[in-house]
Amino acid sequence: MNHHTPKISWQNYQKSIADDHFYFVRSCIRQTFFPGSEQTFLRILRQELGKDVFDDPRHTSCTGIAYHSDVVPLQTIMTVVARHFALMTEAGYRNFLVSCVTSFGIYNEILHMWEHHPEILAQTREHLWKATKREFQIPDNLVHTSDAIYKFREEIFERARYTLTHRNGETPLRIAEHVGCHYAKIFPDKGVGGAEFPRVLSGMVEAWGGEVVDYPERRHCCGFGFRHYVIRENRGYSVANTRKKLESLAPYKPDLIVANCPGCTMFMDKWQYTLGEMEGVTFGPDGRGIPVLTYEELAGLVLGYDPWDLGLQMHQVDAEPVLKKMGYRYSPEKKYLSSKGKYMGQPMVPDYCCL
Amino acid sequence: MPTDKQVPPGSRVAVIGAGVAGIMAASTLKQAGVEVDLYEKEERAGGHLNRWHHLFPGREEASLVREGYLQQLREHSLSLMLSAEVKAIVREPEGPAGGRFRVTTAAGDSRDYGAVLLATGFRLFDAALKEEYGYGIYPRVLTSPELEQRLSPGGAGLDTETGPPKRVAFVHCVGSRDAKVGNRYCSRVCCITGVKQAMAVRERYPGCEVINFYMDLRMFGSGYEELYQEAQEVHGVNFIRGRVSEAAKTLGGAIQVKAEDTLLGRPLKVTVDWLVLLVGMEPSLSAELLASLALESDQAGFVASRDKFLQPGQSSADGVFLAGACGGPASLPESVNQARAAALSVITYLNRKG
Amino acid sequence: MSTKGDKWGFQPEKSNVIVLDRPVAPLYRQLRLKVPSLASCFFCGGCSATCTASEEGMNFRVVHLLLCRGEMEKVGSLIAPCLLCGKCTLVCPRNVDTRSVVFNLKLALHELQ
Numbered sequence: 001m002n003h004h005t006p007k008i009s010w011q012n013y014q015k016s017i018a019d020d021h022f023y024f025v026r027s028c029i030r031q032t033f034f035p036g037s038e039q040t041f042l043r044i045l046r047q048e049l050g051k052d053v054f055d056d057p058r059h060t061s062c063t064g065i066a067y068h069s070d071v072v073p074l075q076t077i078m079t080v081v082a083r084h085f086a087l088m089t090e091a092g093y094r095n096f097l098v099s100c101v102t103s104f105g106i107y108n109e110i111l112h113m114w115e116h117h118p119e120i121l122a123q124t125r126e127h128l129w130k131a132t133k134r135e136f137q138i139p140d141n142l143v144h145t146s147d148a149i150y151k152f153r154e155e156i157f158e159r160a161r162y163t164l165t166h167r168n169g170e171t172p173l174r175i176a177e178h179v180g181c182h183y184a185k186i187f188p189d190k191g192v193g194g195a196e197f198p199r200v201l202s203g204m205v206e207a208w209g210g211e212v213v214d215y216p217e218r219r220h221c222c223g224f225g226f227r228h229y230v231i232r233e234n235r236g237y238s239v240a241n242t243r244k245k246l247e248s249l250a251p252y253k254p255d256l257i258v259a260n261c262p263g264c265t266m267f268m269d270k271w272q273y274t275l276g277e278m279e280g281v282t283f284g285p286d287g288r289g290i291p292v293l294t295y296e297e298l299a300g301l302v303l304g305y306d307p308w309d310l311g312l313q314m315h316q317v318d319a320e321p322v323l324k325k326m327g328y329r330y331s332p333e334k335k336y337l338s339s340k341g342k343y344m345g346q347p348m349v350p351d352y353c354c355l
Numbered sequence: 356m357p358t359d360k361q362v363p364p365g366s367r368v369a370v371i372g373a374g375v376a377g378i379m380a381a382s383t384l385k386q387a388g389v390e391v392d393l394y395e396k397e398e399r400a401g402g403h404l405n406r407w408h409h410l411f412p413g414r415e416e417a418s419l420v421r422e423g424y425l426q427q428l429r430e431h432s433l434s435l436m437l438s439a440e441v442k443a444i445v446r447e448p449e450g451p452a453g454g455r456f457r458v459t460t461a462a463g464d465s466r467d468y469g470a471v472l473l474a475t476g477f478r479l480f481d482a483a484l485k486e487e488y489g490y491g492i493y494p495r496v497l498t499s500p501e502l503e504q505r506l507s508p509g510g511a512g513l514d515t516e517t518g519p520p521k522r523v524a525f526v527h528c529v530g531s532r533d534a535k536v537g538n539r540y541c542s543r544v545c546c547i548t549g550v551k552q553a554m555a556v557r558e559r560y561p562g563c564e565v566i567n568f569y570m571d572l573r574m575f576g577s578g579y580e581e582l583y584q585e586a587q588e589v590h591g592v593n594f595i596r597g598r599v600s601e602a603a604k605t606l607g608g609a610i611q612v613k614a615e616d617t618l619l620g621r622p623l624k625v626t627v628d629w630l631v632l633l634v635g636m637e638p639s640l641s642a643e644l645l646a647s648l649a650l651e652s653d654q655a656g657f658v659a660s661r662d663k664f665l666q667p668g669q670s671s672a673d674g675v676f677l678a679g680a681c682g683g684p685a686s687l688p689e690s691v692n693q694a695r696a697a698a699l700s701v702i703t704y705l706n707r708k709g
Numbered sequence: 710m711s712t713k714g715d716k717w718g719f720q721p722e723k724s725n726v727i728v729l730d731r732p733v734a735p736l737y738r739q740l741r742l743k744v745p746s747l748a749s750c751f752f753c754g755g756c757s758a759t760c761t762a763s764e765e766g767m768n769f770r771v772v773h774l775l776l777c778r779g780e781m782e783k784v785g786s787l788i789a790p791c792l793l794c795g796k797c798t799l800v801c802p803r804n805v806d807t808r809s810v811v812f813n814l815k816l817a818l819h820e821l822q
Contacts, residue, residue: 068792074816181761181794186808188799195799196486196601216603216611221761225792228765237765237790251606487759487800534749534804570753570802600759600800615754615763620771622763 023093027100036311101261105182161304164210180261217248224263289317366469374402376679377474383698396440480530531635542635668697756797
């Protein structure tokens, strides 16, 4: 037994985040539910900040959700991860930039296992070689996309056209943040600010003029929990956890929720509709829900991007009240129109919420 | 009572720290005819006793007990140096003056001594290191000494904007028995302090519910178990076996606490007006002093006795003695006993040398 | 298929007694070798207090006790809801690598299947 554990200060989590040259891997579910976020991320890093980000179409799902649902075995997911590192190596990059928190946890965990069990690393190299004839290097820096936005938050603010305030300059918007479990709970030193008081989102919100609300269940899971959602019998558990979060934060009357994990953003958004339909439980001042935004959408608003380019019209809970509060200049009539001007359809609103 | 003949003249002893152990060691030495200088880094003597309003388990008023110790100082005209932090103690080669230890204060004053008695006590655990409890972030999270101050005469009390507190919870073992902060040992006195303070809260605020979250309750001392029982029977203190995993602020500024009710095997949450962290003891002797005297310490970093069975109170270095919590968590009466015993060891040492 | 129990309409109840005379379960022995820090657990419940899956029945403390007592039946279903977030490991005052215990337990139960 180790009797000489070093003293750990939980407040002093520092993380090194690379400055440039990233190999970018996307999230599976964000593509569908918040399609503008990753595009906005690339636009900010490339066009606003002039960074080199390689968006590789050859990479696949990390299979994290299947892994956490006991469908994909450990050896398989390790080989998939190894292939992604091989693609990074072949493309000449050393900084691995991950859009998904589940994947981020997976990559961190597998790197940790390889570090402590070189025999597993050797086995994985062999598996990958047999399957694909590829070889790989371990990345120098594993970065979550929210880490990157956090790192560049001041640079983004220098280019800001809006602040996170009422009518662009009055009182701050009240923003509840939620950080995905697999961002820093597994490895607190891999996340900005650690696991108890993560700084990654609150740092952005404060840098851009907003006010962070700290609510009792801030550290609780969003309710996704992989198998809790994936298996239908368990969905009651998933939705109960989301309700626990929402009930905890609603009394603070936040103007919006920001999350850094694809699953969290999705479930805190979509389950509000479900809870409304299922139990008539609603949140937000008029029962229309509390908008849930990704941090890229938030950054995009600060930079004055067209909200429909950001994909805000795709949210189950209408995000337009946020725009109105901010005094945002936008075209409401183009909300549900495609780039060719055709009507795309729109998200369902719970029955009780008749217009 | 020993006479001057038994104690060689000119052999002065430096006692470092004027808490209860230091005062009692110094006065015992002085009564035996040994010249003593008592060094205290703070502006007043009394050490950690100054933090407490009443004492466990008899709940005596701390100020009266403190006065008893200070009386010792006056009665024996002890040479007490306040605001005199000892920066260095260097073992000098044997000289004609017989000075073996040169004690230097932060102000730069130096003096030679025949022996050194360490009574440097302990440092309170910094509760902010347990980040999940939000100490220093949430104003309604207190440490046990802070609660004591609030409950003492002239203290701020526990009233909130909405009146008297309705519920207060205590967390046992904060910074003790905790590998995450590197303190594996038990601080011994926090359990009984938690019981004592729970009763104090109930007495001051009869309408306030009090919950103590514990892992084990260690009622080892005389009268401790009885106080625990009194807390249950007379004061209705609610003891729940489960370690608190996190605290968070609620909308009204109160604190939501999560624990497991381990005896029922189910997660539990409760909102309290105040959360009191029973902080433990940590070694306080600086690494420089430890190193300059080549002292051995135990696993936890407290000064080790040369032989805890045969030579307790005698450090690994010749002529350096210890008493009180600098050698490990100790209650006040234990510190006093150790101090008197260590003083006797010093006298024996000086006699043999002389 | 008819059994004699059906004829009587009742069966002797299953014993509720924990029998420590039974040999230690091989799975538990392997787990102790893989995660030596498990020996440090003193069942304080900090892990289950912070656990997201605790409301669904997951309780690391109980799982560990069941393993210690040789009661394997419920272990698989108790750990199923765990999403391996590791929050339990953060709060553990004895530095037990709780996450690794559940992880290895999941792997072992998977192999047994």
